[in-house]
Amino acid sequence: MNRYPPIAEHGMVGDLQTAALVSSGGTIDWWCTPRFDSPSVFASLLDGERGGHCRLAAEFPDGNAMTVRQLYLSDTAILVTRFMAPDGVGEVADFMVPDPSKAPTDAHQLVRVVRVVRGRLPFALTCRPRFDYGRGTHTLSLTDEHAAVFHGPGADLHLQSTAGIALHEDGDDVGARFTLLAGQAAAVVLTSAPGGSSAPPAPTLEGVADAMETCRSFWLSWLRSCTYRGRWQDIVNRSAITLKLLTYAPTGAPIAAATMGLPEQIGGERNWDYRYTWIRDASLSVRALIDLGFEDEAYAFRRWLRERIETRDLSSGDPLQIMYRIDGDPQLTEETLDHLEGYLGSRPVRAGNAAADQLQLDIYGEASDALIVGGDIGAIRGWHALSEVLDWLAEHWDQPDEGIWETRGGRQDFTYSRLMTWVAFDRGVRAAAEFSRPADTARWTRARDAVFRQIVEHGWHDKRQAFVQHYDTDVLDASLLLMPRVGFVSPHDPDWLSTLDAMDEELVSDSLVYRYDPAASPDGLRGSEGTFNLCSFFYVEALARSGRLNQARYAFDKMLTYANHVGLFAEEIGPSGEQLGNFPQAFTHLALVTAAMALDEELEKAQTGLRHGDSGHPVTHGLTVPHAEAGGGGTGG
Numbered sequence: 001m002n003r004y005p006p007i008a009e010h011g012m013v014g015d016l017q018t019a020a021l022v023s024s025g026g027t028i029d030w031w032c033t034p035r036f037d038s039p040s041v042f043a044s045l046l047d048g049e050r051g052g053h054c055r056l057a058a059e060f061p062d063g064n065a066m067t068v069r070q071l072y073l074s075d076t077a078i079l080v081t082r083f084m085a086p087d088g089v090g091e092v093a094d095f096m097v098p099d100p101s102k103a104p105t106d107a108h109q110l111v112r113v114v115r116v117v118r119g120r121l122p123f124a125l126t127c128r129p130r131f132d133y134g135r136g137t138h139t140l141s142l143t144d145e146h147a148a149v150f151h152g153p154g155a156d157l158h159l160q161s162t163a164g165i166a167l168h169e170d171g172d173d174v175g176a177r178f179t180l181l182a183g184q185a186a187a188v189v190l191t192s193a194p195g196g197s198s199a200p201p202a203p204t205l206e207g208v209a210d211a212m213e214t215c216r217s218f219w220l221s222w223l224r225s226c227t228y229r230g231r232w233q234d235i236v237n238r239s240a241i242t243l244k245l246l247t248y249a250p251t252g253a254p255i256a257a258a259t260m261g262l263p264e265q266i267g268g269e270r271n272w273d274y275r276y277t278w279i280r281d282a283s284l285s286v287r288a289l290i291d292l293g294f295e296d297e298a299y300a301f302r303r304w305l306r307e308r309i310e311t312r313d314l315s316s317g318d319p320l321q322i323m324y325r326i327d328g329d330p331q332l333t334e335e336t337l338d339h340l341e342g343y344l345g346s347r348p349v350r351a352g353n354a355a356a357d358q359l360q361l362d363i364y365g366e367a368s369d370a371l372i373v374g375g376d377i378g379a380i381r382g383w384h385a386l387s388e389v390l391d392w393l394a395e396h397w398d399q400p401d402e403g404i405w406e407t408r409g410g411r412q413d414f415t416y417s418r419l420m421t422w423v424a425f426d427r428g429v430r431a432a433a434e435f436s437r438p439a440d441t442a443r444w445t446r447a448r449d450a451v452f453r454q455i456v457e458h459g460w461h462d463k464r465q466a467f468v469q470h471y472d473t474d475v476l477d478a479s480l481l482l483m484p485r486v487g488f489v490s491p492h493d494p495d496w497l498s499t500l501d502a503m504d505e506e507l508v509s510d511s512l513v514y515r516y517d518p519a520a521s522p523d524g525l526r527g528s529e530g531t532f533n534l535c536s537f538f539y540v541e542a543l544a545r546s547g548r549l550n551q552a553r554y555a556f557d558k559m560l561t562y563a564n565h566v567g568l569f570a571e572e573i574g575p576s577g578e579q580l581g582n583f584p585q586a587f588t589h590l591a592l593v594t595a596a597m598a599l600d601e602e603l604e605k606a607q608t609g610l611r612h613g614d615s616g617h618p619v620t621h622g623l624t625v626p627h628a629e630a631g632g633g634g635t636g637g
Contacts, residue, residue, distance in 0.1 A: 003048035004344050005029075007262055008564035008579035011070055011079040012242070015096035016249035018108050018192075019258045021045065021583070022094050024070040024565065026057030026081045033155075033192040034106045036248060036255050037275040037325055039132040039351075041157060041192060046261050046349055047340040052130030056092050056112050056188060058083035059124040059177075072566050075237055076219040077245055078212065079566070088119025090180065097215045104250040107193045109200070113208055115185035125165065125176040125188060129157050133337050133351065140172045147199065148174045158191040160203050227293035228593075230600035235560060238567035239589035240292055243285065246586045248326040252300025253277040254285060255326060257571070257582035261337075263346035264529040264572055264581045271346055273353045274571075274582040276332060278323045279305070279363040280404065281587045283370035288593045290373065302371055304328065309367070309385040319389040320367065322360045322406075323353065332356040358402040359411070364393050365420025365427075369486070372431045383437045390428045391440065394447045397421040398454075403470070404479045405515055412470040415459035416479040422451040423486050452488075460495065466502035467495075469516055476506050477516045478535035481542045491545035500546060503539070511555035512562075512573055513539045530572035530580050533559070537591035541598040549606055552599055559592075 010021040010029075020031035020042070029044040029051070043051035060066055066085040073080060073093075082091040093113045099105065114123055131138055131152030138152040145166040150157040161167055164186035165176050180186065187208040191200045201207075219241065228236050247254040260273035282301055289298040307328060314321055314330055324330050334354035342349045371386060397418070400411035425448035432439040458471040469477035480499065484491035507514045512531035536559050543552035562573050569588040571581025 004045070006578060007343070007570050007581075007583050008568070010564070010568070010583065011072065011081075011094075011566045012245060012258055012568065012584060013077055013079050013094050013096050013110065014098075014245040014258075015108055016098045016102075016245070016247065017104065018096075019245055020094075020096070020110055021258065022070075022079055022081065024068055024081065025055070026068075026083075026092050027053050027055040028094075028110070028190075029053045030259055031110070032275065033108050035104075035326060036246075036258065039136075040134075041129045041131060041152075041155075043130065043133055043340070045259070046337075046343055047134060050130060050134040050340060052128050052134060054112075054125075054127045054129070054190065056114060056125050057081070057123065058085065058090055058121045060085060060122070070565055072238070073216065075223050075241070076216050077241055078215055078219075083121060085119075085121065088116055088121040088182070090114065090116040090121040090123070093212065095212060095215045097211050098218050099249070100218070102249040107191065107197070110190040111203075111208060111211060112188040112190070113185065113212065114180065114187070116180040116182050118182050120179060120181045122177065122179045125161075125167075125178075126170070126173065127159050127175070127190075128173040131155060131157075134340060135337075138172060140169065140174070142167065142169055142174070143199070146202065149199065150174075151195065154195050156193050156195050156197055158189075158193065158199055160189045160191070160200065162187045162203055162205055162208070225293045225296075227291075228597065230596060231603075232556075232560075232596045232600075235563065235567055236292075236593055236596050239592050240294070242568060242584055242589045243289075243586055243593075244294075244297070246584070247297065247301075248277075251326055251328065252297065252304045253324070253326045253328070254282045254301065254586055256281055256323075256587060257585045259582045260351060261340075261346075261349040262343055262570070262580070262582045265346075266344050266574075266580070267346055268529075269346075269348065270529060271342065271348065271350060272355075272582070273332075273334070273350050274585070276323045276353060276356075277304075277326055279308075279320055280322065280360070280366045281590070283363070283366035285586070285590045286370040287373055288590050288597075291597055292593065305367060305371060306382045306385065309389055310381065312385075312388075316357075318359070319392055320363055321356055322358060322363055323356050330356065355402075355406040358406060359399075360403060360406070360417065361393075361397060361399075361401045362404055362414075362417045362420035364389060365423035365486070368424040368427045372427045383431075383435065386428070387432075387437070387439050390424060390444055393421060393424055394440075394443050397447060397451060412472065413458070414470045414477075415455060415467055416469075416477060416482075418451050418455050418459065419480070419483060419486065419488055422448055422455065422488060425451065426487070455488075464502055465495075466499040475516055476503055478503065478507055478513050478532065478538065479515070481513075481535065481538040484542060484545050491542070492547065497546060500542060507535075508539065511539075511558040512536050530574040532572055533562070533569050533585065533588040534571075534591045536573075537588065537595040540595040541591075544595070544599045544602040547602075549599075549602055553603070556595055556599055 005023045009024040018033045031042040032038045032040045044053040069082045078095040129150050136153040138150045141149045146161045148159045189203045257274035261271045264270035286298045332353045334352035337349040340349040403414035425444045461468045469475045489496045513535040515532045540556045568584040570579035570583040571585045574580045
């Protein structure tokens with residue numbers, strides 16, 4: 001077994017409250033339960049010795065050739081790892097059945113079904129849980145040859161097998177070896193539960209088959225709501241399923257990624273915990289969800305977001321902080337897990353995220369846009385809360401912050417942060433008129449126009465002929481690829497096109513896009529990073545909207561070649577084409593969806609002879625906004 005398989009060599013299964021990663025070798029090497037942001041039960045991805053894992057795979061003596069392939073059953077979250085050898089062909093199917101009630105629960109089941117379709121294959125099972133990120137000890141109770149319980153601190157993990165898999169003790173862990181012939185099947189069920197819980201009913205092959213069909217039916221039924229019918233149906237469906245898997249159903253809050261601590265640079269210190277809900281990431285997903293036809297998911301997050309705005313319980317006094325736990329708890333104390341060696345020695349391993357305390361003013365633009373785009377902010381209480389936020393922002397927008405990339409190198413006047421405060425005021429002014437709501441729109445209009453003038457005056461660099469990262473630098477920043485989408489500037493504006501040209505020269509490498517150059521703009525951290533997948537898909541969308549369709553399509557098709565074997569993306573692409581960072585990353589899959597839809601739309605326009613702008617309006621993230629021309633006073637009023 002590879003002690004540290006490549007980050008990309010994984011598929012993900014989940015039940016909409018928790019998720020597990022399964023390597024292409026059949027090892028569950030990441031599972032936090034009962035919630036995404038709970039301590040881990042299996043975390044060998046962060047420490048091959050101390051982290052814990054559960055492996056179920058075909059096993060042959062050295063020298064026997066075997067090919068392994070991993071795939072999803074079409075349009076589902078059922079993951080199949082297939083083992084093919086001269087003596088036989090078999091597979092392990094991993095899945096978790098989503099709970100349709102959406103009620104939070106402390107009990108979760110992960111099912112592993114093994115079967116042989118040709119010949120005969122020997123299999124081996126090892127189950128070695130390590131509770132609380134490997135810090136907690138456990139005891140083992142093996143009640144019979146088909147049932148074992150690992151008793152951890154405050155939690156139990158039940159391991160049950162069907163006939164054909166006889167369990168045996170291996171110290172405080174469990175193992176099994178068995179052989180199946182063509183047509184035979186067996187199953188292993190892992191159930192996490194609170195400490196002292198009674199054992200689940202013994203699994204049967206019939207019951208497992210029913211559960212698998214229930215899981216399959218859930219995903220096929222859910223995906224029928226998808227309205228996308230474009231050129232990239234399969235990868236968009238896979239991204240939609242991934243976004244759904246990364247959303248905590250009881251609250252509607254999406255997490256940024258299923259993992260923590262996976263490095264942006266092997267051996268480096270850029271190792272963060274992404275199992276939380278970022279206001280920015282989640283807000284930007286609303287338009288994509290609506291455009292895909294998933295209105296319920298978009299509404300659920302907007303409800304969660306309104307609750308955060310209405311609560312206003314932060315010690316800082318700010319209306320929002322940049323991220324929360326999935327239940328809305330703002331406490332994300334960061335700790336370093338020094339006992340874990342980290343993925344391929346990449347330390348420190350961090351749990352929690354101290355960036356939650358940063359000031360990032362852009363979140364008010366994304367949040368305002370997400371709330372208004374669906375129209376339900378017209379509710380009286382929701383509008384009152386949002387108007388209070390905009391009143392606060394009118395007093396606080398003109399200050400340095402840490403910016404979208406959560407740099408730890410000090411506050412700056414980031415252009416993207418100003419851009420999104422412009423969005424907040426712009427959407428607020430328009431919504432007040434649309435919903436006939438009371439508001440100090442004159443004040444918001446003055447603030448919006450002041451932000452616009454400041455960006456044009458200080459965010460534009462004459463020598464670079466481009467909008468830049470912040471007011472005191474000439475460094476470019478890929479976050480500004482969103483300028484046309486939010487309606488600040490027309491995608492055909494000469495100043496925007498020259499910005500796009502500058503990014504082509506400095507941030508783009510064979511269609512892959514860097515966020516910025518940390519050597520030119522120090523971010524307070526050592527080391528470097530790869531190209532950022534989110535930005536690469538933003539780049540595709542910006543190219544498409546600017547009429548550079550051949551370049552956009554090439555860049556998009558090129559990016560799709562970096563997806564892993566089951567269509568998933570991590571955060572970054574490294575110098576050798578490897579995936580880096582937390583996995584899979586929701587923001588990347590969100591950007592993939594929006595890029596595909598934008599490219600489809602622009603290709604259709606080109607094929608039917610329509611030019612971008614024939615309707616008089618660019619496509620924007622949020623309300624329809626008139627064109628803004630270079631230096632022409634913006635999209636006022």
